[in-house]
Amino acid sequence: MNFQAIKAIYVFEMARFFRTLAQSFLSPVLSTSLYFVVFGAAIGSRIEQVDGVSYAAFIVPGLIMLSVMTQATSNASFGIYFPKFIGTIYELLSAPISFFEIVIGYVGAAATKALFVGIVILATAYFFVDLQIAHPIAMLAFLVLTCLSFSLLGFIIGIWAQNFEQLQLIPLLVITPLVFLGGSFYSISMLPPAWQTITLFNPVVYLISGFRWSFFGVADVDIWISLMAIGIFTGICLGVIWWIFKTGYRIRS
Amino acid sequence: MPTVVSVENVTKVYDSGFEALKGVDLQIEEGEILALLGPNGAGKTTLISTICGITTPSGGKITVAGHDVITDYRAARSLIGLVPQELSLEPFEKVMNTVKLSRGLFGKPKNDAYIEKILHQLSLWDKRSAKVMELSGGMKRRVLIAKALSHEPRVLFLDEPTAGVDVELRKDMWDVVANLKADGVTIILTTHYIEEAEAIADRVGVINQGRILLVEPKEDLMQRMGQKRLTIELQDAVANIPDALASYDLMRSGDGMALIYSYETTSSRTGITTLLSDLQKAGLQMKDLQTRQSSLEDIFVDLVKEEA
Structure with missing residues (x-):
């Protein structure tokens, strides 16, 4: 294992994050505050409680998940796409490192950034609502797993993308709708029965539900099913990455 | 002199069906400067890419100091430095950081004194805190060389090192190459400036249409065919x-x-x-x-x- 190389990639990627700290830090704080104002104050005043939790508090896990998933995906996809775009990928390919070491470096950095953003949002939420975390360890575990699995997904997108448009395509057309329709801002039980069934095909539902359980002890779906869902999702991503490694897909001719 | 890079019957067929290398044999000797000459599209860059691990060869065998570049790629690649033809650099990064990244990627522990030495050698020390995008083309080329040297390679590949570089800088580059040779580094450079090969190479290889036509000491070649x-x-x-x-x-x-x-x-x-x-x-x-x-x-x- 070339630990020096993993560290070098990680440090280099994190440097990009710290270089744009204002953007990395301020934009999630600002957007979360806006969500609280719009959803929490404006809509929340009309919805008293959901599953015995105040609406403003209810949306916190959903908001964190929304940002963490998009941040992890975009950070990881950009991280590996950019060297491809500007040509510096030659150095990764000619260095004495394995593909998995490259993945660990990039995905590790992207997941760290997403985790940072998630924690910042959680901290921001404390300014707006009274929050009690019922299962802190489970909360952290869900958060870290989500950061990692969506960074893996982002890495795959970054390898696959051949231009900036494709890089934006999946986050914009797939992830954002799935997260919005995955119960970020509402409980599935609030939907008409037919939609409740359809919603169960949305994998993000399980992640948000599980994460919300770790906060309030209530969930739309069983916590073990949530854990299994995130396990399967991570497994699929790892499988695709293994296939990329075997075939050299879009990296090594 | 012992062979440091051995290329045996290497072929490369791209997915498009284009045969870039048609059975290349090449023995590179330790400590020499070998100039690979060839017109555009002759296979120079493909050959270098297969040795350095960027492209997988379709057939044949390549070893670096006895290490196979496929089965024993870690040992093989750690001996090689590559300066690519394109000025591929992270534009927003500082010179010092990008050079340090390269050293890390090759698994070498931190050594600030060594990095400082090569930055001085390449007249980059004053620019160490500058962003890459603020540098001129010639300076960027030097940064690429610094990156390639950062992990103390035994073999250095320079792909068209002086393409688009003015005359003065080209002479500087030749001095850099001469110094590296004095330090015992084996250097392979591709060029289509023949005067470059004439000025600095020990041996000259000519490649055309994916085949090596000859590899000979420069003087012999000029005497024999001159x-x-x-x-x-x-x-x-x-x-x-x-x-x-x-x-x-x-x-x-x-x-x-x-x-x-x-x-x-x-x-x-x-x-x-x-x-x-x-x-x-x-x-x-x-x-x-x-x-x-x-x-x-x-x-x-x-x-x-x-x-x-």
Whole structure:
């Protein structure tokens, strides 16, 4: 294992994050505050409680998940796409490192950034609502797993993308709708029965539900099913990455 | 000298069906400067890419200091530094950080003193905190060299190091290469500036259409294939070559004011003395004499033309 190389990639990627700290830090704080104002104050005043939790508090896990998933995906996809775009990928390919070491470096950095953003949002939420975390360890575990699995997904997108448009395509057309329709801002039980069934095909539902359980002890779906869902999702991503490694897909001719 | 890079019967066929390398054999000797010459699309960059791990060869075997580049890629690649043809650098990153990244990628522990040494050597020390995008093209090229040297490679590949570089900087680059050679680094450079090979290479390889046409010490090549030309300028124009001189390999210049005599420098008798006395006998008055050795460029053009 070339630990020096993993560290070098990680440090280099994190440097990009710290270089744009204002953007990395301020934009999630600002957007979360806006969500609280719009959803929490404006809509929340009309919805008293959901599953015995105040609406403003209810949306916190959903908001964190929304940002963490998009941040992890975009950070990881950009991280590996950019060297491809500007040509510096030659150095990764000619260095004495394995593909998995490259993945660990990039995905590790992207997941760290997403985790940072998630924690910042959680901290921001404390300014707006009274929050009690019922299962802190489970909360952290869900958060870290989500950061990692969506960074893996982002890495795959970054390898696959051949231009900036494709890089934006999946986050914009797939992830954002799935997260919005995955119960970020509402409980599935609030939907008409037919939609409740359809919603169960949305994998993000399980992640948000599980994460919300770790906060309030209530969930739309069983916590073990949530854990299994995130396990399967991570497994699929790892499988695709293994296939990329075997075939050299879009990296090594 | 022992072989440091061995390329045996290497082929590369791209997905498009294009055969970039058609069975290349090349032995690179420890400590030498080998110039690979070839026209555009000859396979120079593909060959380098297969040795460095960027492209997977379709067939054949490549070893670096005995380590196979596929099965033992960590050991093989850690010995190699690569300076690519394109100025591929992270634009927003500082010079120092990008060089340090390279060292880390190659698994070498931090060594600030060594990084400082190479930045000084490449006149980059003053620019160490500058962002890459603020640098000129020539400076970016130096950053690429610094990155390639950051992990103390034994073999350095320079792919077109002086393409688009002004004359002065090109000379600087040659000095850098000479210093590296003095430090014991084996250097392989591709170029289509023949004067570059002529100026700095120990051996010259010519590649065309995916095949190595020859690899020879530069001097041998120039001596073996080099021809000299003697141009005899005349006082008065001649309409044709006099019969008395018919036995010589002579050409008349367009205006008839000069005769050009080609001869081999390697043969024991060049025939110049008898030619000059026969010229006098034929009644021709000489005004001036010039000789010119054919350059590597002439040799190269001849070789590639023969191949085609």
